[in-house]
Amino acid sequence: MNKKKLGRGLGELLGDALEETGRVMDIDIDSISPNPWQPRRDFDEESLAALAHSIKENGLIQPVVVRQKGNTGAYELVAGERRWRAARLAGLHVIPAITASYEDDHMAEMALVENLQRENLNPVEEGLAYRKLMEDYGLTQEKISERVGKSRSYVANMLRLLQLPEEVKNLLSSGKLTGGQARPLLALASDAEKIQLARRIVKEGLSARKVEEIIRNGGKGKKETPSPASEYMKAIEEKIGLSVGSRVRIRIGRGKNAHKGTISISFRNDEEFQRIADILNQKSHENR
Structure with missing residues (x-):
């Protein structure tokens, strides 16, 4: 796998391609096919139309990046699919392109970092x-x-969202639901509960904090005004939860046991348990 970090930025990666070829060439737009590792599934039609209009007026200023498919005269996009699609809408027959050699893994990286x-x-x-x-x-x-x-917990949380029911994922894809609003739904036992609450979130415009509150209260609204201490404990739970990428609950004893308590971290399978254990073990070593 290419050891370059995506975090370097697309500009640097494009600079590498220019250094390899040293020139930009015009390529038949119909000989170019999309990047098979393109993570974006939906391209906003209004945004593409606006870009196509700009291309009609000013031409395609920034070239796309492609790689050649063997000796067939065909090419695959490495970066620039929005520009390629908009150029087709604008009626262009040829577009400027940088041709460079990329392995499959780098193709996937380029598509991801661009988006x-x-x-x-x-x-x-x-x-x-x-x-x-x-x-x-x-x-x-x-x-x-x-x-x-990105942090490891961030990546883990994005992957966990894929466990949600299709209807909920469709709400995420369409922008009707945010990742923050959807993440608490993972704590619910059944898909039916997740879908029902997701619909309510969209209908009522509930915040992520409100969704967490509803789940803690068994699907109902706010029961009582939380104390400053409980609000503080909730913030600690959220902070630890983001760190390990899973649901965390803190329980404090009462009376003579007020100085005692428990911290519980939820996991759904062996893989998730091992991931959490690795994170905790790593933090333990860092603090030594």
Whole structure:
């Protein structure tokens, strides 16, 4: 796997391609096919139409990046699919392109970094992109976090969203539900409960904090005004939960046991248990 981090930025990666070829050439637009590792599934039609209009007026100023498919005269996009699609809408027959040699793993990296840095992926697309890097190229969550410049817990949370029912993932993909609003739904036992609450979130515009509150109260609204101490404990739970990428609950004793308590971390399977154990073990070593 290419050791370059995605966090370097797309500009540097494009600079590498220019250094390899030293020139930009015009290529038949119909000889170019999309990047098969493109994580973005949906391209906003209105945004593409606006870009196509700009291309009609000013031409395609920034070239796309492609790689040649054998000796067939055909090419695959490495970066620039929005520009390629908009250029087709604008009626262009040829477009400027940088031709460079990239392995399959680098193709996947380029597609991911372009979307992360230029036009945010929705949570489902981002999770699927991370999962593909894990399944196809054997990257661990730790390696992915290093390459995309995100925390390991962030990557883990994006992957966990893929466990949600299809209807909920469709709400995420369409932008009706945010990752923060959807993440607490993972704590619910059944898909039916997750879907029902997801619909309520969209209908009532509930915040992520309100969703967590509803789940703690068994699906009902706010029962009582929380004390400053409980609010503080809730903030600690959220902080630890983000650190380990899983649900965390803190319980404090009462009366003579007020100085005692428990911290529980939820996990759904052996893999998730091992991931949490690795994180805790790593933090233990860091603090020595």
